[in-house]
Amino acid sequence: MKKWKVLKRFKVQSSKLKADEIIDLLLENRGLKTEKEKEEFLDPKDPYLLTPVEVGVSAIETRKAIRRIERAIKNKEKVIVYGDYDTDGVCATAVMWETLHELGANVMPFIPNRDEGYGMKVKRIEAFAEEGIGLIITVDQGIVANEQIELANKKGVDVIITDHHLLGKKKPRALATIHTTKLAGCGVAWFFARELSQSKVSLDLATIGTITDMVPLLGPSRSLVKFGLRDLRQTKRPGLLGLYKTATLAQEKISAYEIGFIVGPRVNASGRMDDPMDALRLICTRDENRAIALAKKLEGKNRERQLLMEELTTQAREVWLKEDGKSNLIFIAHEAFHQGVMGLVAGKLMEEFYRPVVVIAKGEKFSRASARSPEGFSIIEAVRASSDILLDHGGHPRAAGFTIETEKIAILKERLVQLAAKELDKERLTPTLRVDTELDLANLNPDLYREIERMEPFGEGNPPPVFASRNLSIAGARTVGSENKHLKLRVKNSLGIGFNAIGFGLGNLFSVLSPEKPVDIAYNLTINEWNGNKDLELKIKDIR
Numbered sequence: 324m325k326k327w328k329v330l331k332r333f334k335v336q337s338s339k340l341k342a343d344e345i346i347d348l349l350l351e352n353r354g355l356k357t358e359k360e361k362e363e364f365l366d367p368k369d370p371y372l373l374t375p376v377e378v379g380v381s382a383i384e385t386r387k388a389i390r391r392i393e394r395a396i397k398n399k400e401k402v403i404v405y406g407d408y409d410t411d412g413v414c415a416t417a418v419m420w421e422t423l424h425e426l427g428a429n430v431m432p433f434i435p436n437r438d439e440g441y442g443m444k445v446k447r448i449e450a451f452a453e454e455g456i457g458l459i460i461t462v463d464q465g466i467v468a469n470e471q472i473e474l475a476n477k478k479g480v481d482v483i484i485t486d487h488h489l490l491g492k493k494k495p496r497a498l499a500t501i502h503t504t505k506l507a508g509c510g511v512a513w514f515f516a517r518e519l520s521q522s523k524v525s526l527d528l529a530t531i532g533t534i535t536d537m538v539p540l541l542g543p544s545r546s547l548v549k550f551g552l553r554d555l556r557q558t559k560r561p562g563l564l565g566l567y568k569t570a571t572l573a574q575e576k577i578s579a580y581e582i583g584f585i586v587g588p589r590v591n592a593s594g595r596m597d598d599p600m601d602a603l604r605l606i607c608t609r610d611e612n613r614a615i616a617l618a619k620k621l622e623g624k625n626r627e628r629q630l631l632m633e634e635l636t637t638q639a640r641e642v643w644l645k646e647d648g649k650s651n652l653i654f655i656a657h658e659a660f661h662q663g664v665m666g667l668v669a670g671k672l673m674e675e676f677y678r679p680v681v682v683i684a685k686g687e688k689f690s691r692a693s694a695r696s697p698e699g700f701s702i703i704e705a706v707r708a709s710s711d712i713l714l715d716h717g718g719h720p721r722a723a724g725f726t727i728e729t730e731k732i733a734i735l736k737e738r739l740v741q742l743a744a745k746e747l748d749k750e751r752l753t754p755t756l757r758v759d760t761e762l763d764l765a766n767l768n769p770d771l772y773r774e775i776e777r778m779e780p781f782g783e784g785n786p787p788p789v790f791a792s793r794n795l796s797i798a799g800a801r802t803v804g805s806e807n808k809h810l811k812l813r814v815k816n817s818l819g820i821g822f823n824a825i826g827f828g829l830g831n832l833f834s835v836l837s838p839e840k841p842v843d844i845a846y847n848l849t850i851n852e853w854n855g856n857k858d859l860e861l862k863i864k865d866i867r
Contacts, residue, residue: 338765379503400457408594414532415462452478463508526551535587539784565618595663652743826863
Protein backbone atom coordinates (compact mmCIF):
# COMPACT_ATOMS: atom_id res chain seq x y z
CA MET A 324 0.00 0.00 0.00
CA LYS A 325 1.24 3.49 -0.82
CA LYS A 326 2.09 5.96 1.90
CA TRP A 327 0.28 9.27 1.45
CA LYS A 328 2.39 12.33 2.12
CA VAL A 329 0.17 15.40 2.38
CA LEU A 330 2.49 18.30 1.58
CA LYS A 331 0.41 21.05 3.14
CA ARG A 332 -2.97 21.35 4.82
CA PHE A 333 -5.25 24.34 5.13
CA LYS A 334 -5.41 25.55 8.71
CA VAL A 335 -9.19 25.34 8.63
CA GLN A 336 -10.97 22.74 6.49
CA SER A 337 -13.68 24.65 4.63
CA SER A 338 -16.10 23.95 1.81
CA LYS A 339 -15.78 27.57 0.67
CA LEU A 340 -12.11 27.91 -0.20
CA LYS A 341 -11.39 30.28 -3.08
CA ALA A 342 -9.64 28.99 -6.19
CA ASP A 343 -6.74 31.42 -5.76
CA GLU A 344 -6.17 30.19 -2.18
CA ILE A 345 -5.81 26.62 -3.46
CA ILE A 346 -3.54 27.66 -6.35
CA ASP A 347 -1.35 29.62 -3.93
CA LEU A 348 -0.84 26.47 -1.85
CA LEU A 349 -0.06 24.40 -4.95
CA LEU A 350 2.61 26.88 -6.02
CA GLU A 351 4.22 26.82 -2.58
CA ASN A 352 4.36 23.02 -2.82
CA ARG A 353 6.46 23.50 -5.96
CA GLY A 354 8.98 25.63 -4.10
CA LEU A 355 7.58 29.00 -5.15
CA LYS A 356 7.48 31.23 -2.09
CA THR A 357 7.43 34.87 -3.16
CA GLU A 358 4.75 36.64 -5.17
CA LYS A 359 7.33 37.35 -7.88
CA GLU A 360 8.21 33.66 -8.20
CA LYS A 361 4.54 32.71 -8.41
CA GLU A 362 3.80 35.36 -11.04
CA GLU A 363 6.79 34.27 -13.15
CA PHE A 364 5.63 30.65 -12.93
CA LEU A 365 2.06 31.39 -14.03
CA ASP A 366 3.24 33.87 -16.68
CA PRO A 367 6.70 32.62 -17.71
CA LYS A 368 9.14 34.84 -19.53
CA ASP A 369 9.52 34.59 -23.30
CA PRO A 370 12.55 32.25 -23.69
CA TYR A 371 13.94 34.51 -26.42
CA LEU A 372 14.40 37.15 -23.73
CA LEU A 373 16.16 34.91 -21.20
CA THR A 374 19.67 36.09 -20.30
CA PRO A 375 22.73 33.86 -19.72
CA VAL A 376 22.47 34.56 -15.98
CA GLU A 377 18.83 33.42 -15.91
CA VAL A 378 19.67 30.08 -17.52
CA GLY A 379 22.87 29.63 -15.52
CA VAL A 380 25.26 29.86 -18.49
CA SER A 381 28.54 31.80 -18.46
CA ALA A 382 28.34 34.81 -20.79
CA ILE A 383 32.16 34.87 -21.03
CA GLU A 384 32.33 31.21 -22.10
CA THR A 385 29.50 31.80 -24.58
CA ARG A 386 31.31 34.73 -26.23
CA LYS A 387 34.54 32.70 -26.36
CA ALA A 388 32.72 29.83 -28.10
CA ILE A 389 31.02 32.17 -30.59
CA ARG A 390 34.33 33.76 -31.58
CA ARG A 391 35.86 30.31 -32.17
CA ILE A 392 32.95 29.23 -34.37
CA GLU A 393 33.07 32.47 -36.37
CA ARG A 394 36.76 31.78 -37.03
CA ALA A 395 35.98 28.22 -38.11
CA ILE A 396 33.34 29.46 -40.54
CA LYS A 397 35.68 32.12 -41.96
CA ASN A 398 38.52 29.63 -42.44
CA LYS A 399 36.21 26.86 -43.71
CA GLU A 400 37.42 24.46 -41.04
CA LYS A 401 35.83 21.06 -40.68
CA VAL A 402 33.48 21.02 -37.68
CA ILE A 403 31.81 18.06 -35.95
CA VAL A 404 28.71 18.23 -33.75
CA TYR A 405 29.21 15.28 -31.38
CA GLY A 406 25.82 14.18 -30.05
CA ASP A 407 24.11 11.41 -28.14
CA TYR A 408 21.62 8.73 -29.15
CA ASP A 409 18.67 9.48 -26.85
CA THR A 410 15.87 11.90 -27.75
CA ASP A 411 17.48 14.81 -25.93
CA GLY A 412 20.80 14.17 -27.65
CA VAL A 413 19.28 13.72 -31.12
CA CYS A 414 17.25 16.93 -30.80
CA ALA A 415 20.28 18.83 -29.48
CA THR A 416 22.38 17.55 -32.40
CA ALA A 417 19.73 18.69 -34.88
CA VAL A 418 19.45 22.16 -33.31
CA MET A 419 23.20 22.71 -33.34
CA TRP A 420 23.86 21.22 -36.78
CA GLU A 421 21.03 23.15 -38.47
CA THR A 422 22.15 26.44 -36.93
CA LEU A 423 25.79 25.99 -37.93
CA HIS A 424 24.82 24.80 -41.41
CA GLU A 425 22.63 27.87 -41.96
CA LEU A 426 25.51 30.10 -40.85
CA GLY A 427 27.70 28.56 -43.55
CA ALA A 428 29.87 26.25 -41.45
CA ASN A 429 31.51 23.16 -42.96
CA VAL A 430 29.79 20.97 -40.36
CA MET A 431 28.72 17.36 -40.01
CA PRO A 432 26.72 15.70 -37.24
CA PHE A 433 27.90 12.57 -35.47
CA ILE A 434 25.84 10.41 -33.13
CA PRO A 435 27.32 7.14 -31.80
CA ASN A 436 25.15 4.06 -31.64
CA ARG A 437 24.50 2.29 -28.35
CA ASP A 438 27.10 -0.39 -29.05
CA GLU A 439 29.74 2.33 -28.98
CA GLY A 440 28.23 3.78 -25.82
CA TYR A 441 27.48 7.16 -24.33
CA GLY A 442 29.95 10.02 -24.43
CA MET A 443 33.12 10.95 -26.28
CA LYS A 444 35.47 8.12 -27.14
CA VAL A 445 39.26 8.27 -27.53
CA LYS A 446 39.17 6.35 -30.82
CA ARG A 447 36.71 8.86 -32.27
CA ILE A 448 38.86 11.81 -31.23
CA GLU A 449 41.85 10.20 -32.92
CA ALA A 450 39.84 9.50 -36.07
CA PHE A 451 38.47 13.05 -36.22
CA ALA A 452 41.99 14.47 -35.84
CA GLU A 453 43.23 12.30 -38.72
CA GLU A 454 40.32 13.51 -40.87
CA GLY A 455 41.39 17.11 -40.33
CA ILE A 456 38.58 18.14 -38.00
CA GLY A 457 39.51 21.45 -36.38
CA LEU A 458 36.60 21.89 -33.99
CA ILE A 459 34.28 19.56 -32.08
CA ILE A 460 31.11 20.86 -30.45
CA THR A 461 29.51 18.45 -28.01
CA VAL A 462 25.80 18.45 -27.23
CA ASP A 463 24.17 16.70 -24.26
CA GLN A 464 27.54 15.31 -23.16
CA GLY A 465 31.20 16.11 -22.61
CA ILE A 466 31.18 17.62 -19.12
CA VAL A 467 33.05 14.64 -17.63
CA ALA A 468 35.18 13.81 -20.72
CA ASN A 469 38.49 14.95 -19.21
CA GLU A 470 40.72 12.32 -20.83
CA GLN A 471 39.12 12.69 -24.25
CA ILE A 472 39.40 16.48 -24.27
CA GLU A 473 43.02 16.33 -23.13
CA LEU A 474 43.68 14.08 -26.13
CA ALA A 475 41.87 16.48 -28.46
CA ASN A 476 44.00 19.35 -27.15
CA LYS A 477 47.18 17.36 -27.86
CA LYS A 478 45.93 16.59 -31.37
CA GLY A 479 45.24 20.27 -32.06
CA VAL A 480 41.46 19.86 -32.09
CA ASP A 481 39.49 22.48 -30.17
CA VAL A 482 36.44 21.38 -28.19
CA ILE A 483 33.39 23.41 -27.18
CA ILE A 484 31.23 21.63 -24.60
CA THR A 485 27.48 22.20 -24.40
CA ASP A 486 25.98 19.97 -21.69
CA HIS A 487 23.61 19.80 -18.74
CA HIS A 488 24.81 16.72 -16.86
CA LEU A 489 26.34 17.02 -13.40
CA LEU A 490 29.93 18.20 -13.33
CA GLY A 491 32.48 15.64 -12.16
CA LYS A 492 35.34 16.16 -9.72
CA LYS A 493 37.08 18.50 -12.16
CA LYS A 494 36.05 20.54 -15.17
CA PRO A 495 37.44 19.43 -18.56
CA ARG A 496 39.94 21.83 -20.16
CA ALA A 497 37.83 22.58 -23.22
CA LEU A 498 38.24 25.77 -25.23
CA ALA A 499 34.82 26.86 -23.93
CA THR A 500 32.13 25.25 -21.78
CA ILE A 501 28.43 26.12 -22.10
CA HIS A 502 27.01 24.29 -19.10
CA THR A 503 23.95 24.54 -16.87
CA THR A 504 21.72 22.09 -15.04
CA LYS A 505 18.69 24.36 -15.46
CA LEU A 506 18.05 23.10 -19.00
CA ALA A 507 18.07 19.80 -20.87
CA GLY A 508 20.91 19.09 -23.29
CA CYS A 509 18.79 20.33 -26.19
CA GLY A 510 17.87 23.41 -24.14
CA VAL A 511 21.56 24.26 -23.70
CA ALA A 512 22.11 23.69 -27.43
CA TRP A 513 19.08 25.86 -28.26
CA PHE A 514 20.24 28.69 -26.02
CA PHE A 515 23.74 28.62 -27.51
CA ALA A 516 22.31 28.44 -31.05
CA ARG A 517 20.14 31.45 -30.27
CA GLU A 518 23.16 33.43 -29.04
CA LEU A 519 25.25 32.27 -31.99
CA SER A 520 22.75 33.07 -34.75
CA GLN A 521 21.14 36.10 -33.08
CA SER A 522 17.82 34.99 -34.55
CA LYS A 523 14.69 33.15 -33.47
CA VAL A 524 15.73 29.51 -33.49
CA SER A 525 12.57 27.38 -33.33
CA LEU A 526 11.72 25.92 -29.94
CA ASP A 527 10.15 22.73 -31.36
CA LEU A 528 13.08 20.33 -30.96
CA ALA A 529 14.25 21.81 -27.67
CA THR A 530 10.77 21.23 -26.28
CA ILE A 531 10.72 17.57 -27.30
CA GLY A 532 14.11 16.89 -25.73
CA THR A 533 13.30 18.78 -22.53
CA ILE A 534 10.08 16.88 -21.90
CA THR A 535 11.48 13.45 -22.72
CA ASP A 536 14.65 13.94 -20.65
CA MET A 537 12.54 14.48 -17.51
CA VAL A 538 14.06 17.88 -16.76
CA PRO A 539 12.13 19.76 -14.03
CA LEU A 540 9.67 22.08 -15.75
CA LEU A 541 10.54 25.06 -13.60
CA GLY A 542 12.35 28.31 -14.37
CA PRO A 543 13.90 28.55 -17.87
CA SER A 544 12.88 24.99 -18.82
CA ARG A 545 9.26 25.85 -18.08
CA SER A 546 9.51 28.97 -20.24
CA LEU A 547 11.00 26.98 -23.08
CA VAL A 548 8.34 24.24 -23.01
CA LYS A 549 5.40 26.62 -22.41
CA PHE A 550 6.26 28.59 -25.55
CA GLY A 551 7.67 25.58 -27.41
CA LEU A 552 4.41 23.63 -27.36
CA ARG A 553 2.94 26.44 -29.43
CA ASP A 554 5.74 25.96 -31.98
CA LEU A 555 5.03 22.21 -32.07
CA ARG A 556 1.34 22.85 -32.76
CA GLN A 557 2.29 25.14 -35.63
CA THR A 558 5.41 23.42 -36.98
CA LYS A 559 5.88 22.92 -40.69
CA ARG A 560 8.88 20.64 -40.16
CA PRO A 561 8.18 17.60 -42.44
CA GLY A 562 9.77 15.13 -40.01
CA LEU A 563 7.53 16.12 -37.11
CA LEU A 564 4.46 16.22 -39.32
CA GLY A 565 5.35 12.71 -40.48
CA LEU A 566 5.59 11.56 -36.85
CA TYR A 567 2.23 13.14 -36.03
CA LYS A 568 0.64 11.43 -39.02
CA THR A 569 1.98 7.93 -38.36
CA ALA A 570 1.02 8.21 -34.68
CA THR A 571 -2.44 9.61 -35.64
CA LEU A 572 -1.98 12.75 -33.55
CA ALA A 573 -3.98 15.93 -34.07
CA GLN A 574 -1.35 18.65 -34.41
CA GLU A 575 -3.49 21.36 -32.81
CA LYS A 576 -3.90 19.22 -29.66
CA ILE A 577 -0.22 18.44 -29.07
CA SER A 578 0.57 18.70 -25.36
CA ALA A 579 3.36 17.62 -23.03
CA TYR A 580 1.67 14.21 -22.75
CA GLU A 581 1.78 13.52 -26.51
CA ILE A 582 5.42 14.59 -26.65
CA GLY A 583 6.48 12.59 -23.59
CA PHE A 584 4.63 9.36 -24.31
CA ILE A 585 4.10 9.24 -28.09
CA VAL A 586 6.48 11.47 -30.08
CA GLY A 587 9.57 11.21 -27.84
CA PRO A 588 9.62 7.40 -27.60
CA ARG A 589 9.46 7.11 -31.40
CA VAL A 590 12.47 9.38 -31.81
CA ASN A 591 14.23 7.42 -29.07
CA ALA A 592 13.41 4.05 -30.65
CA SER A 593 15.85 4.71 -33.47
CA GLY A 594 18.83 4.86 -31.10
CA ARG A 595 17.53 2.07 -28.87
CA MET A 596 16.99 -0.49 -31.61
CA ASP A 597 19.06 0.54 -34.62
CA ASP A 598 20.79 3.62 -36.02
CA PRO A 599 20.16 6.92 -34.15
CA MET A 600 21.05 8.79 -37.32
CA ASP A 601 17.67 7.74 -38.74
CA ALA A 602 15.96 9.90 -36.10
CA LEU A 603 18.26 12.81 -36.98
CA ARG A 604 17.56 12.33 -40.69
CA LEU A 605 13.82 12.36 -39.99
CA ILE A 606 13.98 15.53 -37.91
CA CYS A 607 16.16 17.41 -40.39
CA THR A 608 14.73 16.30 -43.74
CA ARG A 609 12.88 18.80 -45.90
CA ASP A 610 11.44 16.08 -48.13
CA GLU A 611 7.86 15.19 -47.17
CA ASN A 612 7.94 11.73 -48.79
CA ARG A 613 11.21 10.84 -47.09
CA ALA A 614 9.79 12.11 -43.80
CA ILE A 615 6.81 9.74 -44.03
CA ALA A 616 9.06 6.78 -44.93
CA LEU A 617 11.41 7.47 -42.01
CA ALA A 618 8.49 8.07 -39.61
CA LYS A 619 7.05 4.67 -40.55
CA LYS A 620 10.45 3.08 -39.99
CA LEU A 621 10.65 4.61 -36.50
CA GLU A 622 7.08 3.48 -35.81
CA GLY A 623 8.14 -0.10 -36.52
CA LYS A 624 11.25 0.23 -34.37
CA ASN A 625 9.13 1.56 -31.53
CA ARG A 626 6.86 -1.50 -31.67
CA GLU A 627 9.96 -3.73 -31.60
CA ARG A 628 11.20 -1.77 -28.59
CA GLN A 629 7.90 -2.23 -26.73
CA LEU A 630 7.87 -6.00 -27.24
CA LEU A 631 11.53 -6.41 -26.31
CA MET A 632 11.11 -4.26 -23.20
CA GLU A 633 8.19 -6.38 -21.98
CA GLU A 634 10.13 -9.60 -22.59
CA LEU A 635 13.31 -8.43 -20.88
CA THR A 636 11.47 -6.84 -17.95
CA THR A 637 9.84 -10.20 -17.22
CA GLN A 638 13.20 -11.95 -17.53
CA ALA A 639 15.00 -9.42 -15.32
CA ARG A 640 12.30 -9.64 -12.64
CA GLU A 641 12.59 -13.43 -12.58
CA VAL A 642 16.40 -13.29 -12.39
CA TRP A 643 16.37 -10.88 -9.45
CA LEU A 644 13.67 -12.71 -7.51
CA LYS A 645 15.57 -15.99 -7.99
CA GLU A 646 19.04 -14.62 -7.14
CA ASP A 647 18.10 -12.14 -4.42
CA GLY A 648 14.63 -10.63 -4.11
CA LYS A 649 15.25 -8.78 -0.85
CA SER A 650 18.13 -6.30 -1.15
CA ASN A 651 17.51 -2.57 -0.99
CA LEU A 652 19.03 -2.21 -4.45
CA ILE A 653 18.22 -4.38 -7.46
CA PHE A 654 21.39 -5.36 -9.33
CA ILE A 655 21.03 -7.60 -12.39
CA ALA A 656 23.62 -8.52 -15.00
CA HIS A 657 22.98 -10.86 -17.92
CA GLU A 658 24.36 -11.60 -21.38
CA ALA A 659 20.90 -11.54 -22.95
CA PHE A 660 20.06 -7.97 -21.98
CA HIS A 661 19.74 -5.51 -24.88
CA GLN A 662 21.57 -2.21 -24.38
CA GLY A 663 18.80 -0.27 -26.10
CA VAL A 664 16.13 -1.03 -23.50
CA MET A 665 18.13 -1.44 -20.29
CA GLY A 666 17.08 1.95 -19.00
CA LEU A 667 13.42 1.19 -19.67
CA VAL A 668 13.70 -2.17 -17.91
CA ALA A 669 15.40 -0.52 -14.94
CA GLY A 670 12.61 2.07 -14.81
CA LYS A 671 9.88 -0.57 -14.84
CA LEU A 672 11.51 -2.55 -12.03
CA MET A 673 12.04 0.62 -10.02
CA GLU A 674 8.32 1.43 -10.29
CA GLU A 675 7.30 -2.10 -9.30
CA PHE A 676 9.68 -2.63 -6.36
CA TYR A 677 10.34 1.03 -5.44
CA ARG A 678 14.09 0.81 -4.99
CA PRO A 679 17.23 1.69 -7.00
CA VAL A 680 17.86 -0.57 -9.98
CA VAL A 681 21.03 -1.32 -11.96
CA VAL A 682 20.67 -3.38 -15.14
CA ILE A 683 23.85 -4.52 -16.92
CA ALA A 684 24.22 -5.95 -20.42
CA LYS A 685 27.21 -8.26 -19.96
CA GLY A 686 29.81 -8.39 -22.68
CA GLU A 687 32.87 -10.59 -23.02
CA LYS A 688 35.32 -7.91 -21.83
CA PHE A 689 33.23 -4.80 -21.24
CA SER A 690 29.68 -4.36 -20.01
CA ARG A 691 27.30 -1.42 -20.15
CA ALA A 692 24.68 -0.47 -17.59
CA SER A 693 21.68 1.72 -17.02
CA ALA A 694 20.49 2.67 -13.54
CA ARG A 695 17.33 4.27 -12.18
CA SER A 696 16.37 5.36 -8.69
CA PRO A 697 13.31 6.70 -6.88
CA GLU A 698 13.48 10.12 -5.28
CA GLY A 699 15.67 10.31 -2.19
CA PHE A 700 18.61 8.20 -3.38
CA SER A 701 21.08 9.73 -5.86
CA ILE A 702 22.05 6.93 -8.19
CA ILE A 703 24.70 9.05 -9.94
CA GLU A 704 26.44 9.74 -6.61
CA ALA A 705 26.26 6.04 -5.77
CA VAL A 706 27.83 5.17 -9.12
CA ARG A 707 30.51 7.86 -8.80
CA ALA A 708 31.52 6.46 -5.42
CA SER A 709 32.90 3.50 -7.43
CA SER A 710 34.44 5.53 -10.25
CA ASP A 711 37.80 3.84 -9.54
CA ILE A 712 36.53 0.64 -11.20
CA LEU A 713 34.42 2.25 -13.95
CA LEU A 714 35.56 3.17 -17.44
CA ASP A 715 33.07 6.01 -17.91
CA HIS A 716 29.86 7.18 -16.30
CA GLY A 717 27.35 10.03 -16.26
CA GLY A 718 23.82 10.96 -15.41
CA HIS A 719 21.50 12.56 -12.89
CA PRO A 720 20.32 11.77 -9.33
CA ARG A 721 17.55 9.53 -10.68
CA ALA A 722 19.15 8.11 -13.85
CA ALA A 723 22.69 7.10 -14.72
CA GLY A 724 24.72 5.00 -17.12
CA PHE A 725 28.22 3.56 -17.08
CA THR A 726 30.68 1.13 -18.65
CA ILE A 727 32.62 -1.40 -16.61
CA GLU A 728 35.04 -4.26 -17.23
CA THR A 729 32.98 -7.45 -16.98
CA GLU A 730 35.35 -9.03 -14.46
CA LYS A 731 34.67 -6.16 -12.01
CA ILE A 732 30.87 -6.46 -11.99
CA ALA A 733 30.83 -8.55 -8.80
CA ILE A 734 32.90 -5.92 -6.95
CA LEU A 735 30.53 -3.15 -8.03
CA LYS A 736 27.48 -5.16 -7.04
CA GLU A 737 28.80 -5.71 -3.53
CA ARG A 738 29.60 -2.01 -3.12
CA LEU A 739 26.24 -0.72 -4.39
CA VAL A 740 24.15 -3.25 -2.46
CA GLN A 741 26.04 -2.41 0.75
CA LEU A 742 25.63 1.32 0.14
CA ALA A 743 21.88 0.96 -0.39
CA ALA A 744 21.58 -1.20 2.73
CA LYS A 745 23.27 1.56 4.71
CA GLU A 746 21.35 4.52 3.28
CA LEU A 747 17.87 3.10 2.69
CA ASP A 748 15.46 1.81 5.34
CA LYS A 749 11.93 0.39 5.15
CA GLU A 750 10.40 3.86 5.41
CA ARG A 751 12.31 5.15 2.37
CA LEU A 752 11.53 2.00 0.39
CA THR A 753 7.77 2.43 0.82
CA PRO A 754 6.10 3.87 -2.30
CA THR A 755 4.96 7.39 -1.51
CA LEU A 756 2.09 9.29 -3.10
CA ARG A 757 2.63 13.02 -2.78
CA VAL A 758 -0.72 14.70 -2.09
CA ASP A 759 -0.77 18.47 -2.46
CA THR A 760 -3.59 19.01 0.04
CA GLU A 761 -6.92 17.71 1.33
CA LEU A 762 -10.10 19.25 -0.08
CA ASP A 763 -13.83 18.95 0.42
CA LEU A 764 -15.59 17.99 -2.83
CA ALA A 765 -17.53 21.26 -2.53
CA ASN A 766 -14.32 23.13 -3.50
CA LEU A 767 -14.09 21.43 -6.89
CA ASN A 768 -15.52 23.63 -9.62
CA PRO A 769 -14.77 24.94 -13.14
CA ASP A 770 -13.06 28.05 -11.75
CA LEU A 771 -10.52 25.92 -9.90
CA TYR A 772 -9.95 23.76 -12.97
CA ARG A 773 -9.29 26.83 -15.14
CA GLU A 774 -6.76 28.11 -12.63
CA ILE A 775 -5.04 24.71 -12.53
CA GLU A 776 -4.77 24.83 -16.34
CA ARG A 777 -2.59 27.93 -15.94
CA MET A 778 -0.05 25.70 -14.19
CA GLU A 779 0.49 23.63 -17.34
CA PRO A 780 2.63 22.22 -18.84
CA PHE A 781 2.89 19.50 -16.23
CA GLY A 782 5.87 17.20 -15.96
CA GLU A 783 8.97 16.59 -13.86
CA GLY A 784 9.13 19.11 -11.00
CA ASN A 785 5.60 20.29 -11.74
CA PRO A 786 3.31 17.25 -11.58
CA PRO A 787 -0.46 17.55 -12.00
CA PRO A 788 -1.89 18.57 -8.61
CA VAL A 789 -3.04 15.67 -6.43
CA PHE A 790 -5.88 16.24 -3.96
CA ALA A 791 -7.32 13.97 -1.29
CA SER A 792 -10.92 13.85 -0.08
CA ARG A 793 -11.94 11.74 2.91
CA ASN A 794 -15.01 9.88 4.14
CA LEU A 795 -16.73 9.72 0.78
CA SER A 796 -19.62 7.38 0.10
CA ILE A 797 -19.81 5.28 -3.04
CA ALA A 798 -23.03 5.97 -4.93
CA GLY A 799 -22.10 3.72 -7.84
CA ALA A 800 -19.30 1.41 -8.93
CA ARG A 801 -18.48 -0.72 -11.95
CA THR A 802 -15.47 -2.03 -13.85
CA VAL A 803 -14.73 -0.91 -17.41
CA GLY A 804 -12.20 -1.56 -20.15
CA SER A 805 -10.62 -4.71 -21.48
CA GLU A 806 -10.52 -7.46 -18.86
CA ASN A 807 -12.31 -5.05 -16.47
CA LYS A 808 -9.00 -3.45 -15.55
CA HIS A 809 -10.39 -0.02 -14.73
CA LEU A 810 -12.74 1.26 -12.05
CA LYS A 811 -15.59 3.70 -12.62
CA LEU A 812 -17.12 5.30 -9.51
CA ARG A 813 -19.66 7.89 -8.39
CA VAL A 814 -18.55 9.38 -5.06
CA LYS A 815 -20.36 11.79 -2.75
CA ASN A 816 -19.56 13.79 0.37
CA SER A 817 -21.78 14.11 3.46
CA LEU A 818 -23.73 16.96 1.84
CA GLY A 819 -24.54 14.87 -1.23
CA ILE A 820 -22.15 16.71 -3.56
CA GLY A 821 -20.88 14.11 -5.99
CA PHE A 822 -18.50 13.51 -8.90
CA ASN A 823 -17.76 10.74 -11.34
CA ALA A 824 -14.32 9.19 -10.89
CA ILE A 825 -12.13 6.89 -12.97
CA GLY A 826 -9.35 4.69 -11.60
CA PHE A 827 -7.15 3.28 -14.35
CA GLY A 828 -5.71 -0.11 -13.43
CA LEU A 829 -7.75 -0.22 -10.20
CA GLY A 830 -10.45 -2.66 -11.31
CA ASN A 831 -9.15 -5.24 -8.80
CA LEU A 832 -10.53 -3.07 -5.97
CA PHE A 833 -14.14 -3.40 -7.13
CA SER A 834 -14.88 -6.45 -4.98
CA VAL A 835 -13.90 -4.72 -1.72
CA LEU A 836 -15.95 -1.56 -2.29
CA SER A 837 -19.37 -1.09 -0.70
CA PRO A 838 -21.89 1.76 -0.27
CA GLU A 839 -21.69 1.10 3.48
CA LYS A 840 -17.92 1.58 3.61
CA PRO A 841 -16.69 5.19 3.29
CA VAL A 842 -13.46 5.69 1.36
CA ASP A 843 -10.63 8.22 1.13
CA ILE A 844 -9.42 8.93 -2.40
CA ALA A 845 -6.41 10.74 -3.87
CA TYR A 846 -6.98 12.13 -7.35
CA ASN A 847 -6.25 14.62 -10.12
CA LEU A 848 -9.01 16.96 -11.25
CA THR A 849 -9.70 16.46 -14.97
CA ILE A 850 -12.28 17.18 -17.66
CA ASN A 851 -14.23 14.37 -19.30
CA GLU A 852 -15.43 15.25 -22.81
CA TRP A 853 -18.26 13.15 -24.17
CA ASN A 854 -20.80 13.93 -26.92
CA GLY A 855 -19.92 17.60 -26.80
CA ASN A 856 -20.32 17.84 -23.03
CA LYS A 857 -17.51 18.74 -20.65
CA ASP A 858 -17.77 17.59 -17.04
CA LEU A 859 -15.35 17.69 -14.14
CA GLU A 860 -14.11 14.21 -13.24
CA LEU A 861 -11.74 12.77 -10.65
CA LYS A 862 -8.84 10.70 -11.96
CA ILE A 863 -8.11 8.39 -9.03
CA LYS A 864 -4.48 7.85 -7.99
CA ASP A 865 -5.20 5.73 -4.90
CA ILE A 866 -8.10 4.55 -2.70
CA ARG A 867 -8.24 3.74 0.98
